[in-house]
Amino acid sequence: MSRTDAQKKELKKLRNVDRAIADLRRGLPVVIIAGSEASVVLATEMAFAGELKELENLGGTPPVLALTAHRANVLHIKPTGDPAVRLKIEAWMDAPLMRALADATHDLDQPFRGPFTRLKGDLPEAIPAAIKLAKLARLLPSVLSTDLAANVAIELAKSADYSTVTLADISAFEATAAVHLKSVAAAHVPLQSAENTVFHAFRPEDGGIEHLAILVGDPNRHEPVLARLHSECFTGDLIGSLKCDCGEQLRGALKAISDAGGGVLLYLAQEGRGIGLINKLRAYKLQSQGFDTIDANERLGFDADERVFQPAAEMFLQLGFKKVRLMTNNPEKVDGLERHGIEVVERVTHKFPSNTHNELYLATKRKRSGHYL
Structure with a gap:
């Protein structure tokens, strides 16, 4: 054949x-x-x-x-x-x-x-x-x-x-969809915190939603790149929800990468830790009834985290990066990348103060998911 x-x-x-x-x-x-x-x-x-x-x-x-x-x-x-x-x-x-x-x-x-x-x-x-x-x-x-x-x-x-x-x-x-990711568009998009920025869009061949790589500056491909994996969060990233720290993490990561002279942020189409926006809203309703974020997901029938990190690894490889200094508090992201051929040479702490609406959410991530918070 x-x-x-x-x-x-x-x-x-x-x-x-x-x-x-x-x-x-x-x-x-x-x-x-x-x-x-x-x-x-x-x-x-x-x-x-x-x-x-x-x-x-x-x-x-x-x-x-x-x-x-x-x-x-x-x-x-x-x-x-x-x-x-x-x-x-x-x-x-x-x-x-x-x-x-x-x-x-x-x-x-x-x-x-x-x-x-x-x-x-x-x-x-x-x-x-x-x-x-x-x-x-x-x-x-x-x-x-x-x-x-x-x-x-x-x-x-x-x-x-x-x-x-x-x-x-x-x-x-x-x-299979991750391996067959294709770069389909790229454009310079100056940001408030990082003006020298290029967006790269990667489309899976199954026709699914595109993932984005936000490349800040021109980082050296022969050295570990400062990087962040960020799962899309409509409520936190776009409209400023106080129930999570996603918006702060997104904007804070872009500023930190820019201040460091360059790096890459992968914006992944994995809303709600992979369960989607509608199911995330369902989980929010359960949280309002007193369940924490993990119990809410599991009561709906999901695992605590449904994300896969192979698409992120494939994007790094296509961009020419094999080693990263990963901005994360989540040990699963480190393990997920390393399972798919990306060497995480350093975990860079990336956390922000809680508020009255997300303090239980952050405490749950620390106590039950092993996040470094």
Whole structure:
């Protein structure tokens, strides 16, 4: 197989996953192939009575509701040791209730729910993959699923125009997209704190949101560069939210890099530690009910931090940097870069005073996430 054919094959896999992500956001079924078996899944958040009926009429096994282990624990469902739990859909569980079971912001509205019937036996491989797709779609990490033989599901997908994707494609999606980042635009953009600044935009080949590299000055590629990884934060960066320290970190990093004579800030499309803006707002609502930032994410069914740092490593490499002096208080960023070939020669402290709105948030990062604050 020629290199061009290999690239086309990889891009087709990316395209299949990207279409599946988009279809989940539209409330459409997606077929996940797992060897000789397959699952047809719907994102629970997007499932209404009509969508649920469509799933029931496919002729597969009775549909089940799948939740992450984090979310199941909140609902007092006994753990299985698997990353997800399947529940039997009882007669009293209509579509609105199942959407509420997936969304922790409704827990106080409907505190007495159940009992639930947890399904036993081996967890089908397609379930964690489907939940991963929901996360990539920035939806709540829960799906409704029915199982079919793979050959039947493939024919169904052709006749009904359902997206079809394999376990391997989902598993490799983020890493493949990161490796195939392309520089698509660059422009000089003078900033208040750093006038000699060039913005470089990097687009993943899956067509996802671009990441930005903000290059200040002309740092030497043969020496460790002063650098900052900054996950986008609409509320903190743009409109001055006091619930986090993101805006201060962003502007403070650019000033520090400029004062040092140059460096690079990567502005990553990873809102809300990778869960997306809407889910971050949901987490904020839970925080207003007394949960800390980690508990809020986990009550929604997410991990405490869903970010991956391979795109950042790839951007550094394309810009010509292999060693960095990283401005961070987060040990996970150091580990994440080093796992993908970037040497962090120094961790540079980067913190700002708390306020009455974010002091619990910062304390949680220090006590529970090991941040150096």
